[in-house]
Amino acid sequence: MSALKSREAILFGAILALTTVIATRFPGFVTPTNLVSVFTDTSPLMILAMGQMVVILTRCIDLSVAANLALTGMVCAMINVAMPGLPMVVILVVALILGAALGAINGILVWKLSIPPIVVTLGTMTIFRGIIFLLTEGKWINAHEMSPHFTGFPRNEILGMPVLGWIGIIVALIMMVVMARSTMGRAIYAVGGNPHAAVYTGIDVGKTQFYAFVISGTLAGLTGYLWVARYSVAYVDIAGGFELDVVAACVIGGVSIAGGAGTVFGTLLGALFLGVVKNALPVVDISPFWQLAISGAAIIVAVAFNAKSGRSKGRVILKSAEHAQ
């Protein structure tokens, strides 16, 4: 636990340092308004990363999150076009349920057919995008076709922060409680930490992985609506390639790609780090291509750090050292 805490401290320090460096060159970046906007802008990544974290904790991976987001977002937009008067609650419920259902497809394939998760989600990723094309024949749904309350909801400000940012915070709080305090959260850590031991303990490994995919899908569905509403556009390729950013946020946040280790807080920091990099670089006039290089370097540093902390954990042979740890 202490290794995780210190890793989170390091990451938090890195984000602060980055912000400070940018502030010296461009003080406007650290005004409260701008920081809130950076946070809000990063919320979709944070929400998706928390879902992805759950999946990675169970030794799986979900590459279909961005495609799930795009499909659910498109369905929400089409419902809005067909029935502009529908209340927001219905749209949100549709987004959550459809996202969960798409996640459940991944989960069932992994659980019942024991297909490797990377193969399953690579397949569903393409299928989901394909379905969008079949639904729309490649046509876009643009801002003027959507109703104002549909596109306005995530942007409404409460206490100076848009609803999108608040949703990020609410999801984070729920996920923290679920992961730390629920039996399911405990099962997720157990399955990733040692699947063999989990089986003997009476935990159904496949079922737990199924739930992880459902959680990831639900959050992707939610983000699907928020994304489409915020950018006021829906088409086949929205959030293309975004699944890689999501995985990157988890890895930078200290989620072990081997499963079983990682926290909601770390994942949030990982997402925020990428968010700050993405938002700050254009401000200080650095080419956005540097952003890719920095994200990549951060991933490698994070993985190297994980590997190192894993290695240093040797056997405690000395009696005197046993309590010192």
Place this chain on the structure above:
Amino acid sequence: MEPRKSTNPVNADQGVVLRLDGIIKTFPGVKALDNVRLELHAGEVTALIGENGAGKSTVVKTLTGIYQPEGGQILLDGMAISFSTPQDAADAGVTAIHQETVLFDELSVAENVFIGHAPKGRFGLIDTKLMIEKTAQILESIGAKISAGAKLKDLGIASRHLVAIARALSVDARVVIMDEPTAALSQTEIEELYELVETLKAQGKAILFISHKFDEIFRIADRYTVFRDGQFVGEGKMANVEEADLVQMMVGRAVDQLFPKRRAEIGEEVLTVAEYSHPTEFENISFSLRRGEILGFYGLVGAGRSEFMQSLIGITRPSKGKVSIDGRVSVIRSPAAAVEAGIVYVPEDRGRQGTILDMPIFQNVTLPSLKKTSRDGFIRLAEEFALAREYTERLDLRAASLDTHVGALSGGNQQKVVIAKWLATKPRVIILDEPTKGIDIGSKAAVHDFMSELAAQGLSVIMVSSEIPEILGMSDRVIVMREGRMVAELQDDALSPETLVRHAVGINVEGGLA
């Protein structure tokens, strides 16, 4: 007849290809080999016999350069040599066919045979043509009808075994070690293997044959050497020895370890298992277990004991059979259902199957009992901590705090975490699979003491063990399994080292081969 200490000095030095003399090998806490000797003769099969843990595998690893002995010498043709790597052993012509043959599915037969020492042609590239030719020669010499170019994954188990043998012979072997070579083979394949052994003998190779099965030892071995607890106890010619003498040598020790077995009050029947069967692993297991009783399960490694236990707790499905707890039929389809029914299993491989190293102690302890400390799927932390504290204190687990990760604990403490975890579920029946395997003498006594205490408190214990002293010292009753079947149920006067081994290796009590 007293076969101890080489009774056959006749031509003792003639034809000795390889000799081990005074070999010592220790592991932390255990003397795996203590001053052992072994002689292998050209054109003869020497059987190495001993119980589980007698040191047979350690000898094989010493001979093949995987382990380096701390004392003693290895003599090849009378010259002292040392094998510091497996390659050294191979270069000297000592080669082993291991219990589990390591082969590569996607490579061809020839590539498998010559992996690591492929013949090189121009520019240091592999000479494929020569490699295939040589492979074909070797395969022909052992009478195997396999194409050298075939992909390994297209071959059956028997053919794979022949490929493994071909690989062993490809290094121009003088000494061939066969470690339980028939364990995975069917009867006809075993016959073919015997023929192959005859062929190798005729070629003048010295063969070390390790087996648990008496019938095959008497069938193909010319000489025997017996180890017990890492020590040499006897050797001689098969022609001059009876089964009874071999059994005597294998087990002939006084039960000298102290077992704190207290006679617990044995109560009513708790668990009844009737005709439990599995399509491939075991068949017709029936027994009952009473309150406060310790029931031992003895057998050789691979007799199907662990497989049966795993089926009993719902990890694998039986093909038929019935389990009743307190007289009521119980359907156990998953480990969770077993915990619910009050049957828990402490697996043999505690590192892999026991704990989750990345989790703190308290979370490991409460993992199977989380339902009890939570409401509506949410954990009550105070109750969880109280449960964890109660059971870690009962086991006298010393750690800085219950927040400590299990990975940071010593092996003995990790073991306590595993046992605390299962006791916290308040089971009726606890199954301990090899409870003292790989732990030192002091900790063993503690585990035995604890087991007695559990029984005294009214828990029913099933103890799977391959150690005869432990079985004799701890059990109220013993079931012996062999090749997936229950072959005996012994108690009181019927319990002796000899009867256990006879049943386990398949010699019936009258003395003939079963």
